[in-house]
Each structure stands twice: as structure tokens, then as C-alpha cells.
Amino acid sequence: MKNRETWDRQRGVIRSRKGGWFAGKGAFSHGYSILEELVGEASYFQMLTLNVLGVLPERRLADWLEAVHICLSWPDPRIWCNQIGALAGTARASVVAATSAGVLAADSTMYGSRPLLDGVAFIQQALRDHQDGLSAAEIVQREVQKHRGKVRITGYARPLASGDERIPPMEQLTTRLGFEHGPHLTLAYAIEEVLRLDYKESMNINGYVSAFLSDQGFNAEQIYRLFAMVVMSGVTACYVDTLERPAETFLPLRCDDIDYQGPPPRDVP
Numbered sequence: 001m002k003n004r005e006t007w008d009r010q011r012g013v014i015r016s017r018k019g020g021w022f023a024g025k026g027a028f029s030h031g032y033s034i035l036e037e038l039v040g041e042a043s044y045f046q047m048l049t050l051n052v053l054g055v056l057p058e059r060r061l062a063d064w065l066e067a068v069h070i071c072l073s074w075p076d077p078r079i080w081c082n083q084i085g086a087l088a089g090t091a092r093a094s095v096v097a098a099t100s101a102g103v104l105a106a107d108s109t110m111y112g113s114r115p116l117l118d119g120v121a122f123i124q125q126a127l128r129d130h131q132d133g134l135s136a137a138e139i140v141q142r143e144v145q146k147h148r149g150k151v152r153i154t155g156y157a158r159p160l161a162s163g164d165e166r167i168p169p170m171e172q173l174t175t176r177l178g179f180e181h182g183p184h185l186t187l188a189y190a191i192e193e194v195l196r197l198d199y200k201e202s203m204n205i206n207g208y209v210s211a212f213l214s215d216q217g218f219n220a221e222q223i224y225r226l227f228a229m230v231v232m233s234g235v236t237a238c239y240v241d242t243l244e245r246p247a248e249t250f251l252p253l254r255c256d257d258i259d260y261q262g263p264p265p266r267d268v269p
Contacts, residue, residue: 018051030054045069052225053218060177061216065226067173068209071166072230075237077250081106085235089242090250102235103228113227118154119210120220123184126191127214136190140198151199155207156192164204174212182215 019029027034029050038047045062049055057065077086081102088098106112126139134142143153151157158164181189188211192203213223242250 018054030056032056049226052228053222060179064173064177064179064212068170068205069227069230069233071170071205072227073232073234075234075241077238077241079234080108081112081231082234082238083251085237085239086242086250089239090245090248092243092247095236095239095243098239099232099236102239103232106231106235113224113230115154115206116210116223116227117220119206120214120218120223122154123188123207123211124214124220127184127187130187136187137194140191140194144199151195151201153191153195155188155210156195156203157201158204162200163202164208166205167203167208170205170208179212182212184211184214187211 019027019034021027026036029038029047032038032050034047038050042050042056043059043062043066045066046056046059049057049062049065075082077083084105085098085102088101093101107114109115122143129139130136140153144151146152185208188203188207192207195201195203209227210223218226
């Protein structure tokens with residue numbers, strides 16, 4: 001009965017706590033007039049953060065977010081989500097269908113934006129433990145023991161490469177924008193040093209982003225929301241690449257390319 005009363009109150013009306021559009025007058029987001037206060041004044045990533053989180057960040061943080069998005073979406077069709085875009089292009093799907101499918105493919109526990117949930121959870125819990133007295137080495141030892149001696153800490157190590165070439169340019173930008181290392185990023189580097197010495201592993205871009213944005217006061221869900229479309233530009237690039245080539249020529253297969261191991265050919269009754 002309670003649920004029905006709630007539904008009845010929402011029936012026939014659309015409410016928003018975020019903003020709205022007034023025909024012929026303008027649009028608003030979290031108390032800001034989009035046309036009068038934000039157009040030409042705020043950057044796209046300031047606007048994105050305002051819409052997603054309800055807070056208008058300072059310009060340097062928005063610039064940092066834009067830069068790391070550039071680091072996280074490359075036009076390489078071998079990357080899984082980009083391959084979806086490329087296949088959509090060769091099949092002559094629309095650019096919106098291709099990009100949407102590629103973004104959805106990146107909502108994965110293995111890559112894309114979703115692993116940030118675990119990366120942020122790890123570094124924030126690690127800092128609480130560190131403040132309670134655990135050293136970086138003890139935190140690493142505990143995590144490695146959980147996985148029978150293997151380094152499986154979200155934000156550290158990479159399956160196909162050693163080190164992460166995206167961190168140095170982001171560190172340079174972080175310094176240039178005037179950000180200092182906060183407690184999460186300081187601990188993240190201390191954990192990396194232990195992993196370098198004992199396991200020849202290092203921090204990856206997930207670990208860097210998770211620690212830096214934790215120092216800016218964001219929680220895991222907020223960061224995940226900010227990065228929802230992070231692979232978009234790379235997916236679209238790979239779509240356009242195959243769209244401009246002859247149709248159905250991206251990764252074609254012959255029948256004998258398939259290692260079929262099922263029942264042999266037979267008559268269908």
C-alpha cells in the first residue's frame with residue numbers, strides 16, 4: 001500500500017532535483033543558468049561534473065579530468081570496446097549505435113570505467129588502514145596473501161606491459177596545475193615502491209586516477225559516473241575508420257577459420 005501511495009504521488013508529473021528547461025527562457029543546472037552563467041565561461045568538463053555530481057569544480061580540476069580522458073581512449077581497433085565500434089562501422093550501423101555499443105562494452109570488470117570502483121575502494125580503505133598503523137608493506141603483504149602470493153590489487157600491475165606510460169605525463173600536468181600529492185596519492189606511491197622492490201610491479205593509470213581523485217574528495221560511485229563515457233572518442237574513431245573502407249572487410253572470417261568441435265554435419269528431420 002505504501003508503494004502505491006508513492007507511485008500515485010509521482011503519477012502524471014515529472015520532477016527533477018537537477019535542473020530543467022523553460023521554453024523560450026533558458027535552461028538551468030543545479031541553480032546555474034546554463035545560457036547566462038555557463039556558456040562561454042565554463043569548460044565542457046566543468047559542465048559535465050556539474051551535471052553528474054551537482055558541483056561546479058574549479059577549472060584546473062576540470063582540465064585534469066579532460067587530460068586523463070585523453071589518456072584513456074585511444075583509436076586502436078584491437079582494444080575490445082573499439083573493436084565493437086569498428087565492427088559496427090564495417091556493418092554500416094549508425095555512429096550513435098556504434099559508440100553506444102562500444103561504451104557499453106567498456107562497462108566491464110576487466111577494463112574501462114568500472115574497475116575504478118574497486119581501485120577507489122582499495123586506496124581509500126588502504127589509507128584508513130595506514131592511518132590505523134599499517135605500513136605500505138603490510139598492506140601489500142595482506143593483499144598478496146589474499147590471492148595466494150599473486151599481485152592482484154586493482155590499480156597496480158598490467159597484463160600486457162610493465163609500467164604505465166600514461167602516468168608520467170599526467171604527473172607533469174598535475175604539478176603544472178598546482179596540485180600537491182595528497183594522502184591517498186602519497187600512499188599509492190609508497191605501495192608502488194613496495195611492489196617494485198618485491199614483485200617487479202608498478203601502479204597503473206587506474207591506481208593513479210583513483211588516488212588523485214580520492215584526494216579531491218570524490219567517492220567511488222562519483223568517479224565511476226564521471227568516467228561513464230571515457231572510451232567514447234576511441235570507439236568513434238575506429239567506427240569512422242571502417243565506415244570509410246569497403247563494407248564487411250574488418251576481420252572477415254572463412255568457414256575454415258572456425259575450429260568447430262560440435263556434432264558432425266547431419267540431416268535435419
